[in-house]
Amino acid sequence: VAIELERVFDDLLPLLRTVQPEKLSATLNALATTLDGRGTRLGQNLVLADRYFRELNPHLPALEADISGLADLASTYAVAAPELVRAAKALVTTNTTIVQKQDSLKGFFAGTAGFANTTADFLDRDGDRLIRAGRVQRPTLAVFARYAPQYPCAATALANWIPTIDDAWKNETFHITLEVTPQRPGYQPGEEPAWGESRPPSCGPLPTPDTSQDKPLPGKKFDDGTRNVGGYSSHPPSSALPGVFLGRGGPGIEDPDGGLAGTLDEQEVVAALLAGDGSARPSAITTLLAGPVLRGTVVHQQPGR
Numbered sequence: 001v002a003i004e005l006e007r008v009f010d011d012l013l014p015l016l017r018t019v020q021p022e023k024l025s026a027t028l029n030a031l032a033t034t035l036d037g038r039g040t041r042l043g044q045n046l047v048l049a050d051r052y053f054r055e056l057n058p059h060l061p062a063l064e065a066d067i068s069g070l071a072d073l074a075s076t077y078a079v080a081a082p083e084l085v086r087a088a089k090a091l092v093t094t095n096t097t098i099v100q101k102q103d104s105l106k107g108f109f110a111g112t113a114g115f116a117n118t119t120a121d122f123l124d125r126d127g128d129r130l131i132r133a134g135r136v137q138r139p140t141l142a143v144f145a146r147y148a149p150q151y152p153c154a155a156t157a158l159a160n161w162i163p164t165i166d167d168a169w170k171n172e173t174f175h176i177t178l179e180v181t182p183q184r185p186g187y188q189p190g191e192e193p194a195w196g197e198s199r200p201p202s203c204g205p206l207p208t209p210d211t212s213q214d215k216p217l218p219g220k221k222f223d224d225g226t227r228n229v230g231g232y233s234s235h236p237p238s239s240a241l242p243g244v245f246l247g248r249g250g251p252g253i254e255d256p257d258g259g260l261a262g263t264l265d266e267q268e269v270v271a272a273l274l275a276g277d278g279s280a281r282p283s284a285i286t287t288l289l290a291g292p293v294l295r296g297t298v299v300h301q302q303p304g305r
Contacts, residue, residue, distance in 0.1 A: 147201040156207035177213055187226060196223035 035042065056063075077084075098105065123130075168175050187193065211217045 149201045150203055153203035153206040160207055191227060192225050194223070194225035
């Protein structure tokens, strides 16, 4: 024991030589004064701290993982720091430009405000009309939407038709072959104009139809309210005149020659009447223009003198 006490005093002696007794006494007195009367509260705080540490102990692995993740995030930001710095510099440049152009921006925003006010007044005044217009146009737009697949082929066909039109108007002269075809029959008493078509959209032969002057595209009857559903006209195909000049099956000029109007036979007769030198060729346009005048004319042949 004596040896151990001697060792303790040997270790304590340097400490006592270092610490000044008067300062140690003052410190102990201040500590005693501070703790005087606060033992109960100090004990409660120690108990509360112990409970906190006990509850914190189960969460130490998660806390350690969060700290590790924070370290990884810091490493990522350290790698991205140059890009962030460049972005900040670019933002500074943008802010500088905005400051320099602030007068122009003020004018722009003022104009925008005026436009917004004008638009608001317009919508307040005519908003209901616009809504009604949209409702009225909805059926029409629905038809356009249904037949929208036809628009590309129709536009392409028109584009392909441009060279033909250019040839027709070449050298500022209209180059065409005019053929007068039978017209569609008009509406008869009891018939009402209607649109009863329900066929789906179709491009047919478009955009490159295989047709020509000698090989025209045959027409198709559509349900427009007329009863003549079998074809375009009730006139025989030998006639090249519109129905208004024929008078059969509808209103028009009554045919005085029993059905020869517009036929090839009449074309030959009209050509012979108009040809002073005998060089005229029969044609539908000649019959169309001169036939109604010459019908009923009697030609007498006299022996040559």
